Amino acid sequence: MTEQQQKTPYDLPDASGLTIGILGGTGDQGKGLARRFALAGHRVTIGSRKAERAQAAAGELGADLPVSGAENPVAAGESDVVIVAVPWDGHKATLESLRAELAGKIVVDCVNPLGFEKGKGAFALPVEEGSAAEQAAAVLPDSRVVAAFHHVSARLLLDPGVDEMELDVLVLGNDREATDLVQALAGRIPGMRGVYGGRLHNAHQIEAFTANLISMNRRYKAHAGLRITDV
Numbered sequence: 001m002t003e004q005q006q007k008t009p010y011d012l013p014d015a016s017g018l019t020i021g022i023l024g025g026t027g028d029q030g031k032g033l034a035r036r037f038a039l040a041g042h043r044v045t046i047g048s049r050k051a052e053r054a055q056a057a058a059g060e061l062g063a064d065l066p067v068s069g070a071e072n073p074v075a076a077g078e079s080d081v082v083i084v085a086v087p088w089d090g091h092k093a094t095l096e097s098l099r100a101e102l103a104g105k106i107v108v109d110c111v112n113p114l115g116f117e118k119g120k121g122a123f124a125l126p127v128e129e130g131s132a133a134e135q136a137a138a139v140l141p142d143s144r145v146v147a148a149f150h151h152v153s154a155r156l157l158l159d160p161g162v163d164e165m166e167l168d169v170l171v172l173g174n175d176r177e178a179t180d181l182v183q184a185l186a187g188r189i190p191g192m193r194g195v196y197g198g199r200l201h202n203a204h205q206i207e208a209f210t211a212n213l214i215s216m217n218r219r220y221k222a223h224a225g226l227r228i229t230d231v
């Protein structure tokens with residue numbers, strides 16, 4: 001067996017000192033991730049199109065956590081790792097406007113391009129570049145784009161009664177050092193484990209699978225997540 005094959009999802013770099021910025025961090029997903037990473041000891045900057053909204057969101061999470069709020073360009077510029085948590089509608093334009101701030105950074109895309117229709121439920125939208133993550137990589141050629149956190153429930157992230165998240169996060173990307181670091185970052189949240197899930201050209205089905213999870217959640221009144229067996 002080669003060294004590459006022996007590598008486990010636990011043989012990862014130390015991510016404990018990383019600062020995290022979250023674009024669109026005023027929404028439930030961004031705020032939920034901000035809360036969990038801050039609880040794990042990371043300094044987090046919630047980003048927004050309006051500084052006041054970001055500061056209000058940071059304030060809602062509690063003065064005892066290392067979270068602040070700022071406009072998206074500031075959150076992007078001052079953080080080691082930047083999570084994209086804006087709706088699909090605003091994805092491309094947001095990233096295009098932050099190309100300079102995001103250059104050289106690890107950019108973690110958790111955006112699910114989904115549509116919703118009565119009688120049909122949630123479904124994956126076609127994306128010209130293949131997936132939201134590949135769109136991010138096309139728009140940000142100087143950034144290290146990683147896809148992760150698509151299946152993490154914002155409700156659970158924000159629920160103070162949930163101590164452990166109990167799910168695996170599939171981490172995809174073309175830069176193995178960057179995917180290792182994001183796997184390690186996922187592992188900073190109690191109960192969560194980051195598992196390498198392939199290169200960016202496989203991101204479409206990971207984003208699309210969220211539509212299936214939404215169907216499960218509706219049917220079973222749950223907040224379903226994934227566990228990968230035998231790794």
Ligand SMILES: NC(=O)c1ccc[n+]([C@@H]2O[C@H](COP(=O)([O-])OP(=O)(O)OC[C@H]3O[C@@H](n4cnc5c(N)ncnc54)[C@H](OP(=O)(O)O)[C@@H]3O)[C@@H](O)[C@H]2O)c1
Nearest residue numbers: 024026027028029048049085086087088090111112150154
């Ligand atoms: N909710 C979940 O459970 C969940 C789980 C996994 C992945 N995701 C993904 O995470 C992303 C965020 O989800 P969410 O539920 O938190 O979304 P959301 O509340 O609809 O949006 C998040 C924030 O994005 C900003 N925003 C809204 N429209 C924008 C636009 N056109 N351009 C730039 N910024 C815009 C807003 O912040 P400001 O107005 O303050 O700028 C908003 O508070 C989505 O792409 C979703 O697919 C969500």
